Amino acid sequence: MTGIFLQAFIYLVAAVVAVPIAKKLGLGSVLGYLIAGVIIGPITGLVGEETTTIQHFAEFGVVMMLFLVGLELEPKTLWSMRHRLIGLGGLQVSLTIAAVMAIALYLQQEWTIALSIALILALSSTAIVLQTLNEKGLNRTDGGKSAFSVLLFQDIAVIPMLAFIPLLALPELIEKAQSAVATAAEHHDELSLVTGLHGWAYGVVIICSIAAVVIAGHYLSRPLFRFVASSGLREIFTATALMLVIGIAALMSLVGLSPALGTFLAGVVLANSEFRHELESNIDPFKGLLLGLFFITVGAGIDFSILSNQLTIVLALTFGIIVLKAVVLFVLAIVFRIQGSDRWLFALSLAQAGEFGFVLLSFSVQHHVLPPDLAQTLSLVVALSMFLTPGLFILFDKIILPRYEKSSNDRKADQIDEQGTVIIVGIGRFGQIVNRLLVSNEIKTVVLDHQADQVDIVRQFGGKAFFGDATRPELLHTAGIADAEAIVIAMDNPEASVEVVHYVKQSYPKVKVIARAFDRGHSYRLRQAGADFIESETYHSSLEVGGHAMKAIGLHPFYVEQQKATYRRVEEMKSDKLYQAWQSDATEARYDNNYRKLFKRLEERMAEEMTVDRNDKHSRSERGWTPPPKGYTDSLAE
Incomplete structure (x- = not known):
């Protein structure tokens, strides 16, 4: 137990120190987490073999993130994305697989190995890209929306990839796998509802599972949430939200589907629910912590010994896949008429390999598709490409985007x-x-x-x-x-x-x-x-919103208008006096102690004026200062 506490403390300290520094330097939180992982892992050795286990646990942050993304997408919004989802996403995956496979074949790899490598490297990092796009406010841009469409298609594509990869098993690897019987047995001992089923039965199970998620989400979730909300206990609602996400993820895993896809689908179903915002507020903290933990484990999992022995190969493969995917994405951006800087944002943001690459690598080794030594090298390529992704965003922010803004400003008047x-x-x-x-x-x-x-x-x-x-x-x-x-x-x-x-x-x-x-x-x-x-x-709109708030809590409209008029009068007087105080100071310290003291006195004056009635000094009741017009209440009732 003490060891668990120490490990948790190390991970938390690394995040608390590295992430704020990275944010202040403009590097983004994702790169901060990755650097923290490198420091506590390969550099100092504070964490070790447990990193892989923790990474599998932390991948649940990706599942939660896609659930929250689904909550933001109503079904009609998802339907409106169908052209880019299928067209842009499908072409990106297909063209990248074809290009990577062609290069692997040129390097004299078996066609099955070449295809497996292509499937693994065709995917991008949903966790890093969506987190960075949201962090930088780029998720609403055309490039950000296009990137999301491709990422969503990739997550869906993981399902047929997992089904197809075992068919690529190499006979020689199966024969050499006798020493790995324990690992294989451990894999086959995992809980599954579809082991040994025929193809048609497997299809029926998948359809029934998806239907169960959709129907239960639409018809059963609202009564459940109302029942839980009636208890008045926030922690029970949090437990219910976690139960929902974990339960759907478990169901998808039992039938061999992607947990991330299942929770995304559930989020879309619940997007119209009146409990959507409550679900978001309860899930978001867990999502943030687990995603941060996932990024730290990626950094900590980089094996510097293999990297140093194969430095040239790993770096060449890493930069090669980034350039190759960026070129494919840039061409697709031109075809789909993504304009200006959004074209570069789309191409650079998705140029890395993704976290599902680790899953497919492990799956490929277990099913004797890839040799373990090649899988280790590819694992380094995936990790390094993810590690370099924040740098691609910095390249976009600091170099590419300013050039587009400059070219716009250089336009002749x-x-x-x-x-x-x-x-x-x-x-x-x-x-x-x-x-x-x-x-x-x-x-x-x-x-x-x-x-x-x-x-x-x-x-x-x-x-x-x-x-x-x-x-x-x-x-x-x-x-x-x-x-x-x-x-x-x-x-x-x-x-x-x-x-x-x-x-x-x-x-x-x-x-x-x-x-x-x-x-x-x-x-x-x-x-x-x-x-x-x-x-x-913001002055007039803020004043109107404040007035609406006063009416909403039951204050009479006449009284509200009186208080707004008082606020305007005092604010005008206050503004004049503060301006004179500001103007009288010839130094740069315009907001000195004297100015602040005057500001506080005038704020007190504002509060005093608000408590005083009009000149008649009569009661401050709703009709004490002026009679309402005839028939006023009738108009309110309409």
Whole structure:
């Protein structure tokens, strides 16, 4: 028992130290886990033979991850993915298998061994790719969605691979396997519901198992969750969520299917359930810990002795498979019209081998398809390719993505062939609403934006916008700033927006400048630059949401409107005083102790004002300050 505690402590210490450092260095959590595994495994030797056993346990994190992914996908969403799921995923697996097999045959491998190697290396790492895409916010991009479609197809493809690999067994390996009888016996002693079944019976069992998951998930899960939720015990709901995932994984294993695929299917079935978010919140912590543990074991499982003896071969195979898969994926990205940087994201993110490669390698050795020494070398290739995956994402972030952004910004500015009463600088979500309001009131506008993609999107929807950098005086002049009555600054760059305000007020003082502020400090700088009207991008929406929250808990609408009006009045006074305090400090320490003390006093003033009624000082009841209009309650009931 003491040994278990020590091992658990070592793994946790490695994660706690390495992952935050990796995150701060911009390397991502996955690479942090992998580095931690290398340190406690091959480098220091703090962990040893138990790593493989722990890895099998930690693979359950992948199962949980796919369950959570399924919860995010409604069946209709999955159906909408069918073309990329089958087309893109099917072509990726098929072309990669063909390419790897051709190379293996060229290197004079038996065709059965060549095909087995191709099946193993065709798969990518679901765990690393999905975790990194979510972490970097790339899962909603076209490249991220395409990568997910391929990963899902690969997980499905594992099933026929497991069924097909035993057919590739080599007679000479079977004859030499007498010394491995114990291992084979151990394999055959595993629990299974399909051992010895004929093909048609095996098919029936599989269909019945999948049907059981779908039917039980749809009809039985809701009564079960309601019953558990009625107990009011959160830990019982957590136990139920784990029971559900573990039970489905066990069922899939008993019938020879992928546990990850089964739990993914269950997640899709439960995607419309009212208990979806509760399931997510209960499963997610376990998923995160087990995935982290899995990545640590991958790093710890790298055998440096074999690596040093076969360094050239292992590195050549690792980089070769990464380049080969990236080329295949890049070609498919072109065929399926994945554009711009998403094309590179798709190609680089899936260029590694995957965690199911370890499963197929072990399975191939057990069924006498691959020699053990070759399997050890391939295991190193799989592990190293996974280890290098975060580096591919860094390559995308630091080198490829900036080049696409730069090429977009290097686009020649449009020729502005019209002028308007109001010039709008920035056509993002904020600027679009302003423009639509003005245009719908027949006010002539000229819209400028420095992001070419944003301009193109506006044009696709029938709007008119010009590409160009508004910080360039000649562009504003061409847009008619001299004759405009107002300019709206809705740029996403705070520094540039202040620069534009300063230039316009200095050169065209009669033009009214209305500016969007990101925060209080930005509003101060805009005010100092001379902006006539400044609005915080979140102020009014936040105030409205707060009002709705007050009404939702039972406060009367009249009282809520009174408090909102009080907040606006005090906030306006507060903003003036804070700006004066900020402006009076000529040093860089704008937010010194005096400023913070003033802020606290004004916040106290806000609280006091909220507790005081209007001028009549009467009761603060819902109708104490003004009578409601006649028939008001009737309109509320409608």
